[in-house]
Amino acid sequence: MDDMGISENLDHRNKLMGTFSTLFNKEELSDIKLVVNRKLILKAHRFILTVHSDVFKSMLDTKRWTDSKDHNVHLTEEENCLSHFQDFLRYLYSGTVSLSTENVLPLHILSEKYNIQELKESSQSFMLANVASPGTCNQAITWHKYAKLVGLGQLEEECLRYITWNISTVIESPDWMLLEPHQLSALLQMSDMVVEDEVVLFQALVRWLSLHPSHTEEMLSHVRYPMMPPEKLFDLLVPGRLPKDISSYLLRESLLVYQAHVLPMEALGQRNDISATPFIMRIYTSQSYSQPWDILRYQMMNKDTLGRSLSTRHFHLKTQWNVTYSPKGQQHYDYRYGAYNSVACEDDFATLTVRLTTCEPADQSHSHRMSIVLYHCVNGQWFACDVKTLEVPHKENATIKDLIPLSERDKYISDDTMKLHLIGQTIWHKHE
Incomplete structure (x- = not known):
């Protein structure tokens, strides 16, 4: 036995964390109220907020906190974060949250804003691992836009690769209609896009243009019309099938489509640069x-x-x-030593x-x-x-x-x- 006597290490961290989690949004010992976007009110504890976040610590400094007397903290968050703010706050009390393709981006935005490092890193890892997801819940376009905005280079690259190589899935997602014009323009100019054919891409573009008609001429100029199968082009030109301005544009390009599939390339090349983008296969x-x-x-x-x-x-x-x-x-x-002495490699x-x-x-x-x-x-x-x-x-x-x-x-x-x-x-x- 040494001079220190008998010793035993106690580890009650889980119990203590469990105790903290029971205080979430409870009146007991609550000393502040978080008022989010003037819509959501949550009871909170300064101690827990300031321990986890240096942003909250600075914000709740009584010298800077203008509403300290009535114990209200007014927060303004992005609208898509509002419905997930309660889960974010619960994480600060319990250290647990269930990530999904629906809530991971708002949670990353909030953890970035309030400098909650572990949640921020876990959210980013979740997005990297789930860029590939079915069309109905795929958010590669939204995540790509956000990653580019805040400088998440690896996520930006993964999303762009996924979009480029899985465009048939992406065009079925709600995200497709949310593409910004500069995003779509860049996408349409890519030759390494994996897609069934040019008509599938054209039809997805027509759907997007239904919400963004002012960009019709710009976007249609990026379609590779000679690559369209003539029989599918014929179906597209059925009267009334397409909006009038799109139909007129397609009709103007249709002559080149038929020429490309009827004339020898030598003849076509006399009037067209057949090495140019419209003739490049995706x-x-x-x-x-x-x-x-x-x-x-x-x-x-x-x-x-x-x-x-x-x-x-x-x-x-x-x-x-x-x-x-x-x-x-x-x-x-x-067989250098003959068939009978051959050596398997x-x-x-x-x-x-x-x-x-x-x-x-x-x-x-x-x-x-x-x-x-x-x-x-x-x-x-x-x-x-x-x-x-x-x-x-x-x-x-x-x-x-x-x-x-x-x-x-x-x-x-x-x-x-x-x-x-x-x-x-x-x-x-x-x-x-």
Whole structure:
């Protein structure tokens, strides 16, 4: 036994925190009232507020607090924060709150304003982890706008990637109609957007313009009309289907659409710059340009090489692609010492190789690129999470040595399935 005698450490922090939580919005020992936007009144305790927040500490300094005599603290918050302020205040008493896609942004705004560091960091982490969410509750557009405003660089980048590669989900969200003109203009000018075809994007734009008619000419100028399938354009031009000003604009562009799908590119290039933006393909997932590839029973696979062929058509150009992929790496034999003494070799590189087997006509007017969209599954729904591109020369193999590194592979597997989408793209060169 030492000179200090017998000792025992007590840890009653949870009990003390539980005691504090029972004081939330209670009259007992309350010494102030928070009046939020002149609508919400909550009883509070100066001690708890000032311990958690240096902003509240400064605000409740009796020398600065103009309403100290009647114990009222008037707060002005953003309107979307009002319905979540009670949860924010409860967090200061209990240290607990349930985050959701609905409340996380208001809670981040409040924690930023009152410098509640732990809640601010947890809210930001929640948004980063949930950028990919179903269309009805997706807030990538709102979060992107906020992240850019307050300087959350990583969140801004994640939201922009998600929006660009999952536009078909985003256009179904309530957020789509809230896009600001400069956001939509920048989005429409992107060539790395993953979308079914140009008509799907055009129809989403028409819906947005119903609330923002003053931007009609500006936004319609960013649509890539030559990329529209003529049969879908024909349906769009049915009388009465579109607002008159949009229909008139589309009718003016329709001649170029039909010319692009009827005339040889050599003839079209004599009057148009076919290397310009209107003729540049986005990452279109319609069957004219692409093919999905579901790799099933991944866990039971050996180090096999799988093959897939796809045909694409861009204007008059028909292209046949051959793709091989080794999802788990490759196994091969070293025959330097003869067949009977061959040595089995293997690696873990998920190698993907592409070759053009047919391109008509195969000339110098164009080149080819393959985009591979990679998906991951979130709450039972698949979202595009990465896009790899590969320049594919005529009559040569093009290879991505390791499409998905071994250390990252698990995030692309769900229900023993890996999902890819192969998109064949043609890049036209300026006519000389």
